[in-house]
Amino acid sequence: MKARETLGALAAGLLFGAGLIVSGMTDPAKVLAFLDVAGAWDPSLALVMVGAIGAAHLGYRATGRLDHGGGRVDAPLLIGSALFGAGWGLAGYCPGPAVVAGGALSPAAWILLPALLAGLWLTERWLARGPVEKPAQ
Amino acid sequence: MHIDWQTFTPWSALLGGLLIGAAAVVLMWSSGRIAGISGILAGFARRGGFSAWRVAFAAGLLAAPWLLGVLAPRLPLTGEPWSTADFPRLIVAGLLVGIGTRLANGCTSGHGVCGLARLSPRSLWAVAVFMGTAGLVVFALRHLAGDSA
Numbered sequence: 001m002k003a004r005e006t007l008g009a010l011a012a013g014l015l016f017g018a019g020l021i022v023s024g025m026t027d028p029a030k031v032l033a034f035l036d037v038a039g040a041w042d043p044s045l046a047l048v049m050v051g052a053i054g055a056a057h058l059g060y061r062a063t064g065r066l067d068h069g070g071g072r073v074d075a076p077l078l079i080g081s082a083l084f085g086a087g088w089g090l091a092g093y094c095p096g097p098a099v100v101a102g103g104a105l106s107p108a109a110w111i112l113l114p115a116l117l118a119g120l121w122l123t124e125r126w127l128a129r130g131p132v133e134k135p136a137q
Numbered sequence: 138m139h140i141d142w143q144t145f146t147p148w149s150a151l152l153g154g155l156l157i158g159a160a161a162v163v164l165m166w167s168s169g170r171i172a173g174i175s176g177i178l179a180g181f182a183r184r185g186g187f188s189a190w191r192v193a194f195a196a197g198l199l200a201a202p203w204l205l206g207v208l209a210p211r212l213p214l215t216g217e218p219w220s221t222a223d224f225p226r227l228i229v230a231g232l233l234v235g236i237g238t239r240l241a242n243g244c245t246s247g248h249g250v251c252g253l254a255r256l257s258p259r260s261l262w263a264v265a266v267f268m269g270t271a272g273l274v275v276f277a278l279r280h281l282a283g284d285s286a
Contacts, residue, residue, distance in 0.1 A: 013197020119235020
């Protein structure tokens with residue numbers, strides 16, 4: 001099972017990366033042109049989402065994994081998404097395209113990626129902190 | 138709003154999207170996992186997080202440009218795919234994306250593709266919020282601050 005898991009993940013990573021490149025998501029200018037609704041709008045990425053969500057939906061349905069997710073809509077979800085959106089709008093990189101652009105040896109991606117990993121690591125540390133001990137009275 | 142028909146690439150966008158969706162299904166089928174890039178990267182920040190499947194998926198992402206370069210050297214890629222943003226902006230953007238996606242437990246792939254494909258209400262909220270703030274930031278930079286990057 002381990003080999004199937006690892007090979008499946010490798011194939012999925014290659015496919016995912018190829019999809020990001022073919023679709024234009026690894027071009028930050030194209031991503032920003034999609035986000036710039038008030039400017040010369042490039043709606044391409046809406047079709048990326050349609051294709052990706054459609055294919056994944058059918059696949060999940062076929063494998064019986066259409067489980068609607070779980071969990072509540074809470075403050076970390078909304079605040080985190082707002083921070084992520086701000087970072088995405090600032091440079092046009094979300095995590096997947098940043099990694100693929102790193103693979104293509106983009107200098108910009110290799111500046112952004114360490115900061116992205118640092119952000120993940122710092123937040124991971126902060127979330128995993130134990131209960132704060134009260135100082136002795 | 139006006140659509141820039143010169144840059145609109147509907148067919149490559151749709152094809153690329155289908156590949157991304159297929160990748161999510163391959164990962165779900167082979168290991169029962171959600172293809173969330175920020176979650177996979179966050180795993181590397183945890184002790185014992187360097188599991189074989191995470192390393193394999195990340196290696197696949199990094200190798201994808203090389204594979205495509207061999208398989209489809211004439212692929213009509215759109216323009217120069219490298220960012221022109223300056224150093225401080227890339228650092229701030231990276232930090233925000235890292236902190237935000239860890240707090241929200243997902244990014245464009247985990248919430249945007251996999252979550253919406255699973256019809257998750259949490260993901261719908263996440264996508265609405267990150268698309269909204271990203272659009273606002275781009276609007277503020279380009280149309281209020283006169284930024285061209």
